[in-house]
Amino acid sequence: MNPVKMLKRTLILILIFAVLAAGTVGVIDPFYHYHKPVGPLKAVLTEKEYQCIGTLKNFKYDAVIAGSSVSENFNNGWFDEGFDCTSIKAIRSYGATADLCYMLDTAFGSGNDIKYIFYNLDPSSFKSDTETTFEQTGCPMYLYDNNPINDVEYLFNKDVLFKNIPYTIAKSFEADYDEATSYNWGQWKEFNLAMCTGLYLRHPRVTPMHDATYMDETLYENIALIENEVISHPNTTFYIYMPPYSMLWWDNAYREGDTEFYLHASKECMKKLIIHDNVRFYYFMNDKDIITNLESGYMDTLHFSPDVNKLICESMINDDEKYRVHEDDTDKVIEDMRTLAYEITDTLMDPYIPMIKEQIE
Numbered sequence: 118m119n120p121v122k123m124l125k126r127t128l129i130l131i132l133i134f135a136v137l138a139a140g141t142v143g144v145i146d147p148f149y150h151y152h153k154p155v156g157p158l159k160a161v162l163t164e165k166e167y168q169c170i171g172t173l174k175n176f177k178y179d180a181v182i183a184g185s186s187v188s189e190n191f192n193n194g195w196f197d198e199g200f201d202c203t204s205i206k207a208i209r210s211y212g213a214t215a216d217l218c219y220m221l222d223t224a225f226g227s228g229n230d231i232k233y234i235f236y237n238l239d240p241s242s243f244k245s246d247t248e249t250t251f252e253q254t255g256c257p258m259y260l261y262d263n264n265p266i267n268d269v270e271y272l273f274n275k276d277v278l279f280k281n282i283p284y285t286i287a288k289s290f291e292a293d294y295d296e297a298t299s300y301n302w303g304q305w306k307e308f309n310l311a312m313c314t315g316l317y318l319r320h321p322r323v324t325p326m327h328d329a330t331y332m333d334e335t336l337y338e339n340i341a342l343i344e345n346e347v348i349s350h351p352n353t354t355f356y357i358y359m360p361p362y363s364m365l366w367w368d369n370a371y372r373e374g375d376t377e378f379y380l381h382a383s384k385e386c387m388k389k390l391i392i393h394d395n396v397r398f399y400y401f402m403n404d405k406d407i408i409t410n411l412e413s414g415y416m417d418t419l420h421f422s423p424d425v426n427k428l429i430c431e432s433m434i435n436d437d438e439k440y441r442v443h444e445d446d447t448d449k450v451i452e453d454m455r456t457l458a459y460e461i462t463d464t465l466m467d468p469y470i471p472m473i474k475e476q477i478e
Contacts, residue, residue: 184237
């Protein structure tokens with residue numbers, strides 16, 4: 118065959134394959150970078166770093182469930198039914214304030230009328246970087262920026278073509294696949310004493326307690342990021358809640374010298390946010406029955422079972438005064454937590470210490 122003709126045919130075949138590949142990715146769009154699901158396809162949401170940002174831009178919704186990995190085990194349907202809304206998740210594993218606020222900004226810029234934000238406020242976020250961390254933690258930035266040129270990394274991606282697209286199609290036609298279980302991982306984990314104590318490496322020595330205000334600059338910058346969202350969107354109701362980390366987490370905080378910091382930070386955050394008319398604040402960290410239930414409530418120091426997620430959601434639906442924090446009772450809430458935190462380190466941890474491995478220094 119004439120070499121020139123062979124080259125032309127080869128180039129034509131390459132072009133045809135490229136068009137088919139890009140077209141397939143563009144139509145199926147498993148990361149929802151361009152549009153919501155089409156035809157019979159369902160919203161198959163299992164990879165938050167790749168899918169959250171696209172769904173926030175392109176789906177229709179009026180409520181956002183924002184938070185760290187402890188928020189993944191919410192069923193969106195609980196919120197949809199309880200609040201008469203259509204919810205979507207904005208998940209960032211680390212729960213960093215700047216990253217979550219970036220996602221909220223994306224939601225508010227999507228053209229949707231946002232009625233509710235359900236914001237999981239992790240205590241670890243008080244120490245988090247106040248600049249977004251997507252790029253430095255390896256997120257696929259071609260999905261996050263608005264540069265169409267680097268979309269080639271998505272449109273001609275082998276894993277997307279041969280893994281994500283087939284998975285999306287297969288799940289879409291599973292009769293029992295529930296779209297409301299977006300990013301949920303709880304069904305594959307065990308929540309028991311052996312798991313949570315086995316995953317806790319305890320510091321062999323106790324660090325002297327830091328001054329409660331030693332990270333105030335970072336703390337107030339993070340609070341300001343959340344408060345700016347609240348102030349900028351007065352017609353949106355923000356349900357802000359602090360989740361119930363286990364007693365093991367509080368033991369670790371004590372041994373790192375951070376108990377007083379976390380108590381101080383929580384109180385400052387409450388006081389700054391509660392004063393706004395569009396904020397409802399809930400505090401679950403001082404529920405002794407939950408945080409001491411290592412037998413069935415946790416898989417590690419902070420990740421709790423989906424049953425706890427259900428309790429959190431129902432408590433906000435019912436505006437449960439057991440957990441609701443008002444402007445005039447922030448001091449009491451934190452004092453109750455302080456008493457419980459030191460009871461944990463003084464006595465409640467004693468039966469579990471023999472089961473826990475110490476960190477190797």
